Amino acid sequence: MIALNHFLCRTKTAFGTQALTHLPFDLSGMNARKPFVITDQAARDAGVHLALARACRDTHLALGVVTLTEAGDLETLYHLFVDKGYDSIIALGTGQVVQTAKALNLAVCHGPERLRSPAGPGQIKGPLLPLVYIPTHPETGQDTAGETFFSGHCFVSANLMPDIAVITADTMLGTPRTAVLDSGLSSLATCCETFAFSGNLFARSYAHAVICLVMDTLLPLAQQSDHGELLCQKAGKLQQLPLAKLAHAAAVSGYIQSNLPDLKTRQAGAHITAIHPAPSAALSSGLCMALALVHLLENSKDTCPWLGKLLLPLTDAAHYAGVTGPEQPDASVRVIRELLHALSETLPQGMPKTLDAAGLTSRQISEMSDLLTYVQP
Amino acid sequence: MVIPDYYEFSSRALIMAGHDALEQIPGLLLSMDAQKPMVITDQGVRRAGLVDILLQALDSRITVKTIQDDVPADSDLKTVHTLAGEYKKYGCNAIIALGGGSVMDTAKGVNILVSASSDNLLAFSGANALTHTLNPLVAVPTTAGTGSEVTRVAVISDTDNLRKLLFTSDFLIPDAAILDPRMTLTLPAPVTAATAMDALSHAVEACLCLGRNPLSTAHAHEAIALISHNLLPVIRQPDHKPGRLALATGAALAGMAFSNSMVGMVHTLGHAAGSVCHAAHGACMAVLLPYGMVYNLHKTQPLLADLLLPMAGADVYARTQPADRAQKAIDWVDRMNQRLHQATAGAHAVCLREIKSQDGKSRVTGHLLPKIAHTALGDGSIFYNPEDLDYDDCLMVLEAAFDGAPLDPSRVKKG
Ligand SMILES: [Fe+2]
Numbered sequence: 105m106i107a108l109n110h111f112l113c114r115t116k117t118a119f120g121t122q123a124l125t126h127l128p129f130d131l132s133g134m135n136a137r138k139p140f141v142i143t144d145q146a147a148r149d150a151g152v153h154l155a156l157a158r159a160c161r162d163t164h165l166a167l168g169v170v171t172l173t174e175a176g177d178l179e180t181l182y183h184l185f186v187d188k189g190y191d192s193i194i195a196l197g198t199g200q201v202v203q204t205a206k207a208l209n210l211a212v213c214h215g216p217e218r219l220r221s222p223a224g225p226g227q228i229k230g231p232l233l234p235l236v237y238i239p240t241h242p243e244t245g246q247d248t249a250g251e252t253f254f255s256g257h258c259f260v261s262a263n264l265m266p267d268i269a270v271i272t273a274d275t276m277l278g279t280p281r282t283a284v285l286d287s288g289l290s291s292l293a294t295c296c297e298t299f300a301f302s303g304n305l306f307a308r309s310y311a312h313a314v315i316c317l318v319m320d321t322l323l324p325l326a327q328q329s330d331h332g333e334l335l336c337q338k339a340g341k342l343q344q345l346p347l348a349k350l351a352h353a354a355a356v357s358g359y360i361q362s363n364l365p366d367l368k369t370r371q372a373g374a375h376i377t378a379i380h381p382a383p384s385a386a387l388s389s390g391l392c393m394a395l396a397l398v399h400l401l402e403n404s405k406d407t408c409p410w411l412g413k414l415l416l417p418l419t420d421a422a423h424y425a426g427v428t429g430p431e432q433p434d435a436s437v438r439v440i441r442e443l444l445h446a447l448s449e450t451l452p453q454g455m456p457k458t459l460d461a462a463g464l465t466s467r468q469i470s471e472m473s474d475l476l477t478y479v480q481p
Numbered sequence: 482m483v484i485p486d487y488y489e490f491s492s493r494a495l496i497m498a499g500h501d502a503l504e505q506i507p508g509l510l511l512s513m514d515a516q517k518p519m520v521i522t523d524q525g526v527r528r529a530g531l532v533d534i535l536l537q538a539l540d541s542r543i544t545v546k547t548i549q550d551d552v553p554a555d556s557d558l559k560t561v562h563t564l565a566g567e568y569k570k571y572g573c574n575a576i577i578a579l580g581g582g583s584v585m586d587t588a589k590g591v592n593i594l595v596s597a598s599s600d601n602l603l604a605f606s607g608a609n610a611l612t613h614t615l616n617p618l619v620a621v622p623t624t625a626g627t628g629s630e631v632t633r634v635a636v637i638s639d640t641d642n643l644r645k646l647l648f649t650s651d652f653l654i655p656d657a658a659i660l661d662p663r664m665t666l667t668l669p670a671p672v673t674a675a676t677a678m679d680a681l682s683h684a685v686e687a688c689l690c691l692g693r694n695p696l697s698t699a700h701a702h703e704a705i706a707l708i709s710h711n712l713l714p715v716i717r718q719p720d721h722k723p724g725r726l727a728l729a730t731g732a733a734l735a736g737m738a739f740s741n742s743m744v745g746m747v748h749t750l751g752h753a754a755g756s757v758c759h760a761a762h763g764a765c766m767a768v769l770l771p772y773g774m775v776y777n778l779h780k781t782q783p784l785l786a787d788l789l790l791p792m793a794g795a796d797v798y799a800r801t802q803p804a805d806r807a808q809k810a811i812d813w814v815d816r817m818n819q820r821l822h823q824a825t826a827g828a829h830a831v832c833l834r835e836i837k838s839q840d841g842k843s844r845v846t847g848h849l850l851p852k853i854a855h856t857a858l859g860d861g862s863i864f865y866n867p868e869d870l871d872y873d874d875c876l877m878v879l880e881a882a883f884d885g886a887p888l889d890p891s892r893v894k895k896g
Contacts, residue, residue, distance in 0.1 A: 108501065117490045129609075229512075262495075349484065424795065
């Protein structure tokens with residue numbers, strides 16, 4: 105066991121059909137009475153904010169809702185928030201909505217000038233206002249991680265993790281299939297790497313749950329679409345629950361990212377996206393991470409402590425126990441390769457299943473060998 | 482994977498687990514602006530020299546204002562009020578709780594009072610009565626069992642009114658849980674065994690009971706594997722530091738699991754035996770765990786079968802026919818109790834009759850079983866058990882567990 109393991113997850117996860125109706129109770133537990141809801145046009149058009157308003161009807165809560173495109177820059181949001189006396193923030197959406205909500209929280213609690221220079225771990229002291237995260241799509245873990253990017257600066261603090269992640273099929277919107285794959289593969293890569301290499305048993309337990317969620321959900325969801333590149337614009341009931349499960353997986357993978365910031369697959373994903381000659385939606389960062397994961401596992405079979413055991417969350421207890429110990433590492437990698445192959449089959453144009461096929465030259469691949477090889481500490 | 486319609490998972494404690502984890506406390510307290518802690522502990526912990534080890538790990542940046550070591554074996558209301566007064570008197574701004582479940586619960590109670598500037602703890606009892614973040618609380622467990630260092634629960638006895646007060650709130654989760662194997666190295670073998678079986682019962686019940694969810698199950702399975710693989714080696718070699726750390730980690734993971742899924746009849750009956758007979762909680766859990774598994778077998782067969790893997794390992798799991806795996810998991814717990822009984826020269830009880838007080842007298846006597854059964858019906862955990870229990874069911878299980886007799890599954894009313 106490694107000398108010292110840290111794990112911190114500030115966020116309470118509330119998942120399921122009643123998650124929205126529990127929210128007023130949770131907000132009152134945090135003394136929040138006037139939440140400032142930040143959302144985006146797609147969520148507003150789909151009326152998701154109305155579901156939230158219904159859940160808060162006849163409660164002590166007085167919601168204010170702004171849509172990101174109409175609200176303009178952070179300064180406008182800041183003045184609106186302060187002038188109207190809001191006391192908490194609900195990010196109803198993903199990506200930009202959440203990054204903005206986190207930046208607003210920093211600005212309100214530490215002054216707008218705090219956003220002019222970046223802040224690393226430990227530099228943001230004191231609590232922030234209650235922040236609730238209600239995703240409308242599965243994303244890649246950044247929303248729940250303790251970080252935000254704003255005006256070219258990065259701010260890192262566990263206090264930036266949402267207080268509550270409310271994840272429910274009720275708020276899931278139609279999601280492009282590429283985004284579904286991006287989310288699922290990103291969560292899978294993050295958590296397979298964590299499970300296979302990290303001695304942090306707390307992170308590994310969360311990772312185990314995420315891998316199970318992704319393996320249950322991702323392929324069936326990708327196979328359901330009959331709309332070419334897009335899942336239906338307004339996700340039908342069939343898609344909403346698996347989308348919520350993927351969003352759940354992504355949220356938990358964000359908790360892990362906050363605790364294990366040096367994961368190689370994440371760095372590799374960012375690196376490949378940066379150097380690739382023609383990055384495209386088909387070569388998402390999640391796919392890059394998954395391709396890097398396969399390399400990492402293949403290159404580290406002899407040094408990877410728990411590659412064999414990875415077969416357990418990737419399959420199930422019966423399958424895992426039915427494969428002999430020495431064969432388990434290969435079997436684990438094979439399951440991931442087979443998943444990539446099956447996902448590729450769901451796309452009319454297919455998708456690359458190796459870094460070479462993705463267009464990286466052998467030189468580019470060898471230049472990033474430190475990100476694709478595990479070295480025992 | 483079956484996912485419930487709705488569930489919550491919250492575990493906000495910063496966990497620091499490692500061979501020198503105590504040395505992290507000064508930096509941690511500084512980061513929370515909490516340089517003036519009160520240490521809450523008990524006399525046994527102090528006699529074992531653990532307070533000294535803690536103090537050595539602190540440095541000049543931290544001023545321990547007072548060390549209070551008068552926490553009784555069962556946390557009680559009067560102690561909480563007394564310690565809250567001391568906290569204010571010494572101008573403390575944080576608590577380091579160093580001990581087992583009673584110390585943790587006492588510290589949580591004190592923290593409620595001092596954070597709310599109140600002198601009425603009763604006002605905060607029940608579910609989610611707290612509405613504000615509490616003062617910094619760092620939990621350093623000296624047993625690997627209760628998981629209180631990461632849970633959202635505190636139980637405090639109101640001895641004047643013969644009742645136990647239950648407090649539940651996310652705000653009760655300590656800010657940090659420090660898992661350092663030095664804190665359990667000197668734990669006697671019977672206590673190590675009983676507390677680890679308590680943690681095992683948390684993990685097993687987290688997997689079987691009605692509040693289970695994918696996150697609690699993942700934490701619980703990891704906990705079961707850690708406890709199963711390390712308990713006997715640690716009993717045989719008490720100073721085995723990696724094993725001690727693994728047990729502490731297992732107990733914390735089990736705590737995170739059951740704090741979010743709740744527990745069932747093993748705790749229902751164990752709590753009742755504890756309050757009626759003052760029988761040690763861990764000892765009750767060890768005895769009652771296999772009975773709870775048998776009682777719920779017909780409703781939890783596949784879940785129980787899954788537990789065989791972390792308990793006994795992949796080889797045993799693969800060699801066992803799928804239909805036999807659940808029973809084999811129950812047998813495994815029985816056998817673990819028998820082995821612990823042998824390894825502790827009979828000190829680890831395998832039936833309720835064998836649970837003894839420090840002076841060697843039996844804690845649980847046959848004529849008290851009806852009272853225990855009656856008391857059990859008032860325990861909240863009964864609602865999370867997969868199969869219903871009435872008075873007769875509780876008594877039937879207690880009578881079997883009293884003598885260590887097998888529970889006849891055909892006598893379980895299948896609802
Ligand atoms: Fe317990």
